[in-house]
Amino acid sequence: MEFRRGILAGLIEGDGHWSHDEQRETYVSAAPDLTMFVRRELEAMDRCPIVRRFENDHAGGWKVRFDPIQHAAPLTVLDVEDIGECDLVDISIEDRAELFLLANGAVTHNCSIGMGYHYRARYECILFFEKGKRKLADLGIADILQAKRINGGYPAEKPPSISETLIRQSTDPGAIVIDPFMGSGSVGVAAIQSERSFWGNDLCVEAVDITRGRLTEAGAREVGDTPKSVPSPQLGLL
Ligand SMILES: C[S@@+](CC[C@H](N)C(=O)[O-])C[C@H]1O[C@@H](n2cnc3c(N)ncnc32)[C@H](O)[C@@H]1O
Incomplete structure (x- = not known):
């Protein structure tokens, strides 16, 4: 609240x-x-x-x-359909050993200077969680990841190169990468470019359409429809 x-x-x-x-x-x-x-x-x-x-x-x-x-x-x-109440899915976690824990604070990435009323924002924080003890693929990567900010794209669109580093660091080729709030599908693009599979979800039909186009362009072998098991109003791509 x-x-x-x-x-x-x-x-x-x-x-x-x-x-x-x-x-x-x-x-x-x-x-x-x-x-x-x-x-x-x-x-x-x-x-x-x-x-x-x-x-x-x-x-x-x-x-x-x-x-x-x-x-x-x-x-x-004006021009608005009634969006209605959304059902919330409660994901309960019973076994503490299965929890994702904050691993090492924030990973930041530099980008071109952004908006701000005080000092202009030049970085965003990425919180990195891990489940159990897992070794990253490359221990030589520092915690500042650089990429150019995306201007004028989907709201809060992220550069795929950032997600690509995170995906390559934490998964093996062939793994399934999931983004429950996929927006324009930048994580999906990163997953496909890293030879992983991608499952995405969003409430917005535009997000699904944009992501579908981007995944196909990125070389995804197959882009499915929202499975019947996905509860309305959620929309998925498998
Ligand atoms: C900031 S955008 C994601 C941007 C994405 N990372 C990209 O690079 O394009 C967040 C997305 O979450 C979706 N969203 C917000 N609440 C949601 C919910 N409860 N269930 C599913 N999607 C949701 C919005 O529709 C929006 O597309």
Whole structure:
């Protein structure tokens, strides 16, 4: 709950980002559940959010815009289907030895300078977890991985070269790499380029379409459809 309140206060961006101008505040996200949360909370505060679906060449998502001053106007919802409540799947972990534990703090990667209200962001943290004691494939790799930031792509799109290093370090060829929030499928591309299999999942149909195209382009032998066992509204690729 604190995480969600943090998003609303603009302290945390979650899976999206906030922008402000003199007239409006806008939250943009590709995640329907966060969009719904922000919309509902703003409605409860009489902040009259306008929710719009957007699509561009790379991505789709929702913009939640509201006037920070005007409180009384009626609610307008444009071009948005009712996203509804999402079911949460509870993954219980009974055996502690099976837990993934934070292995060595953060791995960072340099990239071109980014946005920021204070010092401009030049790195992102990658938390590295391990299950039991496992040796990385190459112990000569340092904890700063360099790649150029992707501008104008899918929201928070990551460079495949970063994922490729992580995949090669932690798996053998032929392993299955899973990304439950695949977005534009950059992890999938990295998996295919590293001769691993990829299982991906997302709530957004655009994400599935983009990923399907990218996996095929990267040379995936076969890209399947969402299996029947995947619960709605989740969409998968195997
Ligand atoms: C930041 S994007 C991932 C970007 C990806 N790493 C890339 O390089 O393109 C996060 C994705 O998670 C998806 N997502 C958010 N909440 C989800 C949920 N509960 N279940 C499945 N997908 C979700 C969003 O639709 C979005 O596409």
